[in-house]
Amino acid sequence: MSATPDVSMRVTTPTRRSGFVLAALTFVYVLNFLDRQLIGILAKPIQDSLDITDGQLGLIGGLYFAMFYCFIAIPVGWLADRTSRVGVLSLACAIWSGATVACGMAATYGQLVVARMTVGFGEAGGVPPSYAIITDTYPPGKRAAALGIFNLGPAIGAAIGVAFGAAVAERFGWRMPFIIIGAVGVVTAVLVWLTVREPERGGTDIVRDAGAAEKARFWPTVGMFLSHPVLMLAALGSAATQFVTYGLGNFAVLFLMREKGMELGDVAVWYALVLALGMGGGMVVSGRVIDRMTRRSRAGYAVAPAMSLAIAMPFYIGFVWAPGWPLALALLAVVMVFNYFYLSASVALVQEEVKPNQRVLSGALLLLVMNFIGLGLGPTWVGLASDWFMAQGDTQSLQSALYTLAPFYLVAIALFLRLARLLRREQVRAEARA
Known part of the structure; x- marks a missing residue:
C-alpha cells in the first residue's frame, strides 16, 4: 500500500446506525439479485x-446482460468515488427496477433483450458503491462479517425469487413477478436516498489515510488494479468460480424441471429452501470464517475459498448426475454452502488493499473481471453447449452441458492457491521489514 498514514489513529466501532445502513444496502442487493435471477x-x-x-x-442471462452490467460499472465506479455513493446507488436501483417492469411487458425476444440490457445498465451501479459504503461503515476485523451479511443478498434474492416468482407465475403468468418486483424496487430507491447517509471516506480505517478525501484519478486507478498481482489473482479466481455459479444458477430450475421431473410448485418450495439455507448459510459462515482466518494470516482470504471449492466440486458432480430431483436438491444444498466463500473473501481483500478514495472504482473493476467472465460467459457457455448436445441427439443436453462446468472448479482452486502463496510472501517480507 502506498497510502500515507495520518499521525492520528482511530478505530470506529459499529453502531446501531451501522446496522441500519447494512440492512438497507442488503435489501437493495436482494432486489438487485432477485431482478437478475427472474429470467433463470x-x-x-x-x-x-x-x-x-x-x-x-x-x-439473455449471460453475455447480453453482462455487456452493460460489467463495462458500465467502471464509469459508474469512478463517478461514485468522486460524488455521492448513496446517490449513485439510489439512481441505479430506480433504473434497474423500471427495466424489470419492462421485462414483464416484453412481447418478443428482441424486446426482452433490450429490457435485460437496461437491467444490466442499472445494476452496474448497485454493488460497487455498496461495497465502499460498508467498508467505510465497518472497521477492519468486522468488514468480512459485514460483507458476508451483505452478500446474503443473492441468497435471499434468489430464494424469494423462486418462492414468490414461481408461485405468482403459476397463478398469474410469468410476467406478473417482473412487474411487482420492479415496482417495489422503484419505491426502495427513493427510501434509500432519503434515509441512508453518506459515510466519511476512510472513516473506519485503523490508520487514517491523509489523502482519503482527494478525488481518485481514473486511469491511474485502473492501471494500479490491472498491474496489481494480488487484485488480479483475486479477480480471476472469483471469475473462474462465477463461471460455475452463474452457469449453474441460470439453468438450475430449467434443468430440475425438464430433466429431473420437478413441477413449478415444487420449485417454489424446495428449491427456494435450498437456496435460502444453502447459499444463505454459506454467506454467513464464510464471513466469520474468513475474519477468523485473516487475523492469523492474510492468506486466509485465498485459502478459505480454495478449500471450500475443493469440498463443493464432488457434490456438484453428484448433483448433475443424480437420477431424481430429491437427491439432486440434497447434493445441491451442500454445493450452495461452499460455492460462495470466494465472494466475501475477494471483496474484503480488494477493499482493504486499495486507498479509501479508490474503493468504489476498484470494486467495479473486480466486478468487471469476475462478472464478464463468470456472468457473461458462464450462462452463455451452458446454453450454447446444451443446444450443441441437443443437436447431436442428446436427450439430456442440459445435464451434459452442466458437466462441462466441473473443470472450472480446478481452475479457480489453482488461482486461489497461487494467491495464497503471494499473500504469504508479502506477509513474510512485511514482518522482516518490521
Missing part, C-alpha cells in the same frame, strides 16, 4: 411463451 427462475414458462432456445436464454 421463470425460464420454462418464458421459453414456452416466446419460443426461445437454451442458447438464446443463455445469451
Whole structure:
C-alpha cells in the first residue's frame, strides 16, 4: 500500500446506525439479485411463451446482460468515488427496477433483450458503491462479517425469487413477478436516498489515510488494479468460480424441471429452501470464517475459498448426475454452502488493499473481471453447449452441458492457491521489514 498514514489513529466501532445502513444496502442487493435471477427462475414458462432456445436464454442471462452490467460499472465506479455513493446507488436501483417492469411487458425476444440490457445498465451501479459504503461503515476485523451479511443478498434474492416468482407465475403468468418486483424496487430507491447517509471516506480505517478525501484519478486507478498481482489473482479466481455459479444458477430450475421431473410448485418450495439455507448459510459462515482466518494470516482470504471449492466440486458432480430431483436438491444444498466463500473473501481483500478514495472504482473493476467472465460467459457457455448436445441427439443436453462446468472448479482452486502463496510472501517480507 502506498497510502500515507495520518499521525492520528482511530478505530470506529459499529453502531446501531451501522446496522441500519447494512440492512438497507442488503435489501437493495436482494432486489438487485432477485431482478437478475427472474429470467433463470421463470425460464420454462418464458421459453414456452416466446419460443426461445437454451442458447438464446443463455445469451439473455449471460453475455447480453453482462455487456452493460460489467463495462458500465467502471464509469459508474469512478463517478461514485468522486460524488455521492448513496446517490449513485439510489439512481441505479430506480433504473434497474423500471427495466424489470419492462421485462414483464416484453412481447418478443428482441424486446426482452433490450429490457435485460437496461437491467444490466442499472445494476452496474448497485454493488460497487455498496461495497465502499460498508467498508467505510465497518472497521477492519468486522468488514468480512459485514460483507458476508451483505452478500446474503443473492441468497435471499434468489430464494424469494423462486418462492414468490414461481408461485405468482403459476397463478398469474410469468410476467406478473417482473412487474411487482420492479415496482417495489422503484419505491426502495427513493427510501434509500432519503434515509441512508453518506459515510466519511476512510472513516473506519485503523490508520487514517491523509489523502482519503482527494478525488481518485481514473486511469491511474485502473492501471494500479490491472498491474496489481494480488487484485488480479483475486479477480480471476472469483471469475473462474462465477463461471460455475452463474452457469449453474441460470439453468438450475430449467434443468430440475425438464430433466429431473420437478413441477413449478415444487420449485417454489424446495428449491427456494435450498437456496435460502444453502447459499444463505454459506454467506454467513464464510464471513466469520474468513475474519477468523485473516487475523492469523492474510492468506486466509485465498485459502478459505480454495478449500471450500475443493469440498463443493464432488457434490456438484453428484448433483448433475443424480437420477431424481430429491437427491439432486440434497447434493445441491451442500454445493450452495461452499460455492460462495470466494465472494466475501475477494471483496474484503480488494477493499482493504486499495486507498479509501479508490474503493468504489476498484470494486467495479473486480466486478468487471469476475462478472464478464463468470456472468457473461458462464450462462452463455451452458446454453450454447446444451443446444450443441441437443443437436447431436442428446436427450439430456442440459445435464451434459452442466458437466462441462466441473473443470472450472480446478481452475479457480489453482488461482486461489497461487494467491495464497503471494499473500504469504508479502506477509513474510512485511514482518522482516518490521
